Amino acid sequence: MAPKFCVDIKQEWDIVKARQLGRDRAREIGFGTVDQARLATAISELARNIYLYADSGKICFEITDETDRKGICVISLDTGPGIQNISRVMEDGYSTSGGLGAGLPGVKRLVDQFDIQSEEEKGTEIRVIKWLR
């Protein structure tokens, strides 16, 4: 099992902490600047969703090392209200907070793999992977 790092998201500045940690990890593994920026932005979106909708949660990082490829797995965990209609939030332009509504669909386009699980009143888990090219 690869080492796992977690950042608790409780206040707005924790978002910065999470994405800096993610960017550092990405740089260590050897991601280029563009992919570092993509990953940092994706982490920023996920962490902001926690901050905005779930009050508290955490962002975890795992280095995914497979025989033929290497990558970073970012897991966003929260115990918030959950998402009622997942297909709806994955549409561009849908937002409940008056934002751009580009967050989750944007994250999906920024990374290579995207899994979302959510249960109402229980929380949401989003797992994304960016492979090193």
Add this chain to the structure above:
Amino acid sequence: MDSKFGKILLDNSDVIIQKWIDEIEMLNGFNYSDSVSDELLESTNREFVNIIFSSIKDEGDTKRLKEFSEKLINLGWKVSYITDGLQVFRRVSIDFILQQSDQIDTSYISDLLQSVDEWIEPLIRQLVNEFSGNWENILSLQRVALQELSAPLIPVMDNITVMPLVGTIDTERAKLIMENLLEGVMNHNSEVVLIDITGVPVVDTMVAHHIIQAAEAVRLVGSTCILVGIRPEIAQTIVNLGIDLSKFPTKSSLRKGFIKALELTDRKIISTEEKDTSIEQMIESLGRE
């Protein structure tokens, strides 16, 4: 009751001071040996233990305590020096008094613990307050300093203003950017404002949203906003996120944005020397990009 224990300590102050200093030196050996000279460590330890004893003698001199804590803060010592020191003193003095006592029962021990606490607690409270007060002070000064830096507005020419943004944009700062931008547009009578995001590390949907709102607000008051300093990786993430920034002009660098701003205000850069026409042509061609 208190004075009984106090008397034992005062009568044997030399022994206790020596014990305390021995222990504290062992403790500090790990923490401070690199950064602090032995003489300074020793004199500080002496001063500290004297302060503790004057507190036991009930002549708690707050001024002296304040000076002592200020000295420690200025030297950059950790608050753990104080808490450790008082903790060690508590242990040493209790050990010593118990050794000196003939009959020990539970009420004796509870009295002893209580009176030692009465000497130590006010010291801890005041010293820790001094330290945390100092931190809070630094924190609030830094917050003010940061706020002053967060959304600067530079009127570079008549009708052209630049706002260079460096660092992370959070909700509070985004508000300030919007306010300063609009205020600046009114005060400097700017026709064009350039927002430079070269120094913004991550542009996510929230940051983009705030920039779009600010640009829209600037448009409403009759000016044009140009977003400059879009690095290639930022451009790619913006496209991936699917953010539409087409409502206002964007440029890769402040230089290109500035030339565009001159164009919008019906001006251009003209070289004063005749022979430099080639440069002029170059700049003009850049402006057409």
